[in-house]
Amino acid sequence: MSASEVSAPAPASLSFDRVYEDMFDFVYRNARHLGVPEHSTEDVVQEVFLVLHRRLSEYDGRTTLRSWVYGILANCVRSYRRSFRRKQAPLVPAESEPRLGPASSGEDPEQRAANRQDRELLLRLLSELSEEQRELIVLGEVEQLSVAEICSCIGGNPNTVYSRLRAAREALRKKVAQHLLQRRVSA
Numbered sequence: 001m002s003a004s005e006v007s008a009p010a011p012a013s014l015s016f017d018r019v020y021e022d023m024f025d026f027v028y029r030n031a032r033h034l035g036v037p038e039h040s041t042e043d044v045v046q047e048v049f050l051v052l053h054r055r056l057s058e059y060d061g062r063t064t065l066r067s068w069v070y071g072i073l074a075n076c077v078r079s080y081r082r083s084f085r086r087k088q089a090p091l092v093p094a095e096s097e098p099r100l101g102p103a104s105s106g107e108d109p110e111q112r113a114a115n116r117q118d119r120e121l122l123l124r125l126l127s128e129l130s131e132e133q134r135e136l137i138v139l140g141e142v143e144q145l146s147v148a149e150i151c152s153c154i155g156g157n158p159n160t161v162y163s164r165l166r167a168a169r170e171a172l173r174k175k176v177a178q179h180l181l182q183r184r185v186s187a
Contacts, residue, residue, distance in 0.1 A: 014065075016053050023052075023069050026143075030070065033138040034077045035127050047076045063152040067145075070153045074135065081131075125175045133168035140165050141172075 024045070031044045051072050059068055122142075126134045139145045139153060147158050147165070154161075 014056060014059065016056055019052060020049060026066065027073055030073055030138060031077060033126060033142055034134060036077060036080060044076055044080050048073050064149060067149055067152040125172060128175055129171055133171050136165045136168040137172055
C-alpha cells in the first residue's frame with residue numbers, strides 16, 4: 001500500500017497526472033468489481049477521471065485520496081446503473097478478468113487460468129449480491145480497507161458498517177456454498 005493510499009497528501013501538491021497514474025488501476029478494478037460490464041468499463045473509468053479533473057481542486061485532504069476517489073467512482077457507477085435501468089438492460093459482469101496489469105512472468109499458464117476462473121467466479125457471485133453488499137465486500141475484502149476508511153467512502157457510522165459488512169460476508173459465504181454444492185452435484 002502506498003503512502004498516498006494511507007494518508008491524505010497535501011491537496012495543493014496533487015497533480016491530475018499523478019492522481020491518474022496512482023489511481024487508474026484502483027478505479028478500473030473497482031468499476032469491474034462493482035458490476036460494470038467490460039464493454040462499458042472504459043467509459044465509466046473515463047467519466048470518473050473527467051469528474052476528478054473537474055473536482056481535484058475541491059479535494060481538502062480530510063479523507064484519504066483513495067476514499068475520495070472511490071466516492072466519485074461509486075457515484076459514476078450508480079449513474080451508469082440508472083442509465084442501464086432506463087434502457088432495461090441487465091447489469092452483469094462480463095466473462096473476463098479485470099485488467100490488473102501485465103501477467104506475472106513467473107506465473108505458469110495453468111495458474112493464470114485458475115486465477116482467471118477464480119476472478120470470474122468472484123465477479124459472478126458479487127453480481128448476485130445487492131448493490132450495498134457488493135460495495136461493502138469490494139471495499140472490505142477485495143480492497144482491504146478498514147472500517148474507518150469504508151465509512152469515509154460510503155458514509156455511515158462504524159457500528160452500522162461493521163454490522164452490514166458482517167451481513168454481506170455471510171451473504172457471500174452462502175453464495176459460495178451454493179456454488180460449491182451445485183458443482184459437486186453436477187460432477
